Amino acid sequence: MNSISEKELAAIEAVKFIKNNMTIGLGTGSTAAYMITHLGERIKKEGLIIYGVPTSEATEKFALKNGIKILSLEEVKKIDITIDGADEFDTYLQLIKGGGGALLREKIIASNSEFNIIIADSGKQVSRLGAFRLPIETVPFATKKIADQLHQKGLDPILRKKGETVFSTDEKNYILDVNILPFYNLESLNQELIAIPGIVETGLFLTTTDLVLMGKGSKVIHFKKNKPNKKNRKTLINSALIIC
Numbered sequence: 160m161n162s163i164s165e166k167e168l169a170a171i172e173a174v175k176f177i178k179n180n181m182t183i184g185l186g187t188g189s190t191a192a193y194m195i196t197h198l199g200e201r202i203k204k205e206g207l208i209i210y211g212v213p214t215s216e217a218t219e220k221f222a223l224k225n226g227i228k229i230l231s232l233e234e235v236k237k238i239d240i241t242i243d244g245a246d247e248f249d250t251y252l253q254l255i256k257g258g259g260g261a262l263l264r265e266k267i268i269a270s271n272s273e274f275n276i277i278i279a280d281s282g283k284q285v286s287r288l289g290a291f292r293l294p295i296e297t298v299p300f301a302t303k304k305i306a307d308q309l310h311q312k313g314l315d316p317i318l319r320k321k322g323e324t325v326f327s328t329d330e331k332n333y334i335l336d337v338n339i340l341p342f343y344n345l346e347s348l349n350q351e352l353i354a355i356p357g358i359v360e361t362g363l364f365l366t367t368t369d370l371v372l373m374g375k376g377s378k379v380i381h382f383k384k385n386k387p388n389k390k391n392r393k394t395l396i397n398s399a400l401i402i403c
C-alpha cells in the first residue's frame with residue numbers, strides 16, 4: 160500500500176496557508192521539497208502567482224522547476240509566510256535546524272518573515288532539544304580555533320564532511336556539529352556561541368516559530384505558539400498549545 164509519509168502530510172497542510180500573490184520563504188530539505196512540489200501542483204492547477212525567497216541554492220533550482228517566481232531577499236518588501244523543516248522541535252516550538260547545512264539563510268529568512276511554519280514528521284518532536292547535534296556555521300579561517308574552544312566547553316565538536324572533503328555551505332563556510340545535551344539554558348548557550356569571533360550562526364531557532372505542523376500516522380497535528388496576555392503571561396510565555 161502506498162501511504163503518504165508524515166513529512167508529505169505536513170507539507171500538504173502547510174500549502175493550504177498559501178494564497179495567490181503571496182511571497183513565501185522556501186525552506187531546505189526533504190520535507191520542504193514536498194511543500195514545493197505540492198505548491199507547484201497548485202500553481203499549475205489554479206494558475207496562482209507565487210513568489211519565493213529560497214533558503215539555499217538547491218531549493219532555488221527546485222522551486223524554479225515548480226513554477227515559483229524567485230526573488231532575492233533584498234527585492235521583497237515582506238515575506239508573508241516561511242515554510243521550512245526542522246531536525247528537532249520541542250514543546251516551546253524551539254528548534255534545531257541545519258541538518259541540510261542551510262541554517263544561516265534559513266535563520267535570516269525566518270527572522271524576516273511575518274509568519275513561520277515548521278513542517279515535520281513525528282520523529283522530530285522531542286521533550287528536550289539535543290539528541291540531534293547542533294550545527295554551528297563557522298568561517299573556514301577560524302574553524303580549527305573555534306573547534307578547540309568548543310571542545311574546552313564540553314561541546315565535542317565534529318567538523319562536518321561530505322565524503323572525504325569538508326562540507327561547505329552556500330556561503331562557503333564550514334559546519335561544526337556539537338553536543339548540547341549537557342547544557343540546559345539554550346538562550347545563554349546560544350549567546351555564548353554567537354559571541355565567539357568566527358561563528359557566523361547556530362542552528363538554534365528559539366523564538367521564530369509560530370506554528371508547527373507535524374504529520375503523525377495519517378493525521379496532522381498543529382502546535383501553535385501562544386500569544387501571552389496579562390492573565391496568562393506567566394504560564395504561557397514560552398509554552399505551546401496543541402490544537403488538533
Ligand SMILES: O=C(CO)[C@H](O)[C@H](O)COP(=O)(O)O
Binds near residue numbers: 243245256258260262
Ligand atoms: O534545517 C534544515 C536544512 O538546513 C532542514 O530543514 C532539516 O535538516 C530537516 O530536513 P528534512 O526535512 O530533510 O528532514
